Amino acid sequence: MNLKIAVLSGDGVGPEVILQAKKALYAISVAYDHEFIFEDALIGAVAIEKTRNPLPEQTLNLCLNTDAVLFGAIGNPKFDNNPESKVRPEQGLLKLRKELGLYANIRPIKPFKNLLDASPIKKEVIENVDFVVFRELTGGSYYGEKVLNEEGTFASDICEYSENEITRITHLAFKEAQKRRKKVTLVDKANVLETSRLWRKLVKKIALQYPDVKLECQYIDNVAMQIITDPKQYDVILTENLFGDILSDEACAIMGSIGLLPSASVGDTKALFEPIHGSYPQAKGKNIANPIASILSAAMLLQHFGLEKEARKVYEAVEKAIEYKVVTLDLNPDSRFGTNDVGDFISNVI
Amino acid sequence: MNLKIAVLSGDGVGPEVILQAKKALYAISVAYDHEFIFEDALIGAVAIEKTRNPLPEQTLNLCLNTDAVLFGAIGNPKFDNNPESKVRPEQGLLKLRKELGLYANIRPIKPFKNLLDASPIKKEVIENVDFVVFRELTGGSYYGEKVLNEEGTFASDICEYSENEITRITHLAFKEAQKRRKKVTLVDKANVLETSRLWRKLVKKIALQYPDVKLECQYIDNVAMQIITDPKQYDVILTENLFGDILSDEACAIMGSIGLLPSASVGDTKALFEPIHGSYPQAKGKNIANPIASILSAAMLLQHFGLEKEARKVYEAVEKAIEYKVVTLDLNPDSRFGTNDVGDFISNVI
């Protein structure tokens, strides 16, 4: 297969970890006779510094003209604690999601057998946990109108959802559930929010088209607790943008390290693959960031294009690295291995 | 001291657990020579059934004319899964909070020494955890305008905050921090939401008036994870309504059972005390619901009126019940003790 992949490494540890994902993809291309062409572009704080724009025109065009995007991380503390700064790195990511129509963010949560002890949660609670979060990614309060009055004494954010926005991701979630344990849990706050009531009404209607899938509706506050106390109950979690942001980060606690979690953001035509850990600026350039989340994001990319065998190969190579303890400091405080070593080990196994 | 207390037992297990809180308060009044006068009133689903109004005029008037409200729980599955029902039990609670001006919801999280093993989280992670959540309770998307278009294909919720709403609870949170470990963590999503940026700006300004207190700002998605992976870092968590709803329920996972968590909702003149577990309809009438959350809510009531000694007495009696394993099924699957037994034991110890 021929794939043209835009590489947006972004800020902080983004470049270091994405390099390892590229190595893994290169190893796959050699082993399975594919051709992957990588093209780099700017995004986030580095893009602001060089072009004053967190998503330069050129970057967007590249993404629109490639098969997939491999994304590192964005964010820089320089902007974080300055709510007044008008241009922020995050705007680049949000605009990119919207422009590429990436309406579904998919995050699988399945702890590694050899890492069950790394989690703060007890082994018996998390072993065999296997669920996936479907987070709506281009709607809700991320994109609704924002107001700040002139005196700076009043602010508002609108959370909006339309039938179409809810419907398209709901079908994706139910189709995924059909391939899994056949259960969808809709997470909302229907006892308070009008948007949640719309979600609940529409999702229940769509569920009738999938009689083999069980639908359960739970409140976000309850799920925030149950994801820790009883995570095994979940198969596919479906939810709106902000709730999905919160729950999928929370679910990292199950995995033992946020450095292990990949994600796919997909739409009808485009797809982007990204570790969920963010820019982790304290670690930048130190060769200590965990590259596994990025490498698994590359595996999700392969899977997205139907390269199941290849995706499994990457996943198994990651499992090997964990089994042989070729992991970074976040997973083993005595580790002698850096970002590069882990990446090299994994691509060699491939 | 003379106190007139409105008792709103509400739905589900509300009446059973509130009865135990009343017993504890009665025992305190005898032991310390106070006079507590209780007056019952309707709220929630039971109020809808009897008066078609989740917060009857009479109930509101009673609350406005008493010193404090002891609140059970509201919610009934009959209404839950029917997003179209126009009258919902929750409206009663939301209206009550607004009418009484209860703008700060306070939830202490401090696991019991003898219950560290009951949590799904590892002992070493949660021992010595001791923080308190200050959740804004009468603003945000709970009270902003809600829209559903006629065709039922579009919905929106507005999240609004004004300077005054943010300021008053922020002062409460910083004053509390001064009595504790002198740290406030503001939780927001300032990289996306305008309201969050207003919170951050104003809280930072107010923090200058409390030079002995350290302010930290963290994003909600990050906190949702850190509250599980590193909960010891928190002292006072300050946040808006919906984020506070999510985080304080999530924090229950630390305690081992949601049946242990009390809360106080306070304003400038009124105060309400409530277990956070909700109506738990499956347990109604079975004498299995954990009364400790309600009894500790009564302790928070005592503390609110400066009765520190009395509050401590209740807390110690609860610790005794836990030490002697006089607890309900949620804390000991082999327990022979029901709601009533636990309540009796605790008031006898008092």
Ligand SMILES: CC(C)[C@H](C(=O)O)[C@@H](O)C(=O)O
């Ligand atoms: C950086 C931020 C805007 C982003 C989000 O909230 O969507 C991040 O937390 C994520 O989950 O990808």
Ligand SMILES: CC(C)[C@H](C(=O)O)[C@@H](O)C(=O)O
């Ligand atoms: C019942 C519901 C409206 C309420 C809320 O969301 O505030 C509850 O979850 C709580 O936290 O007291």
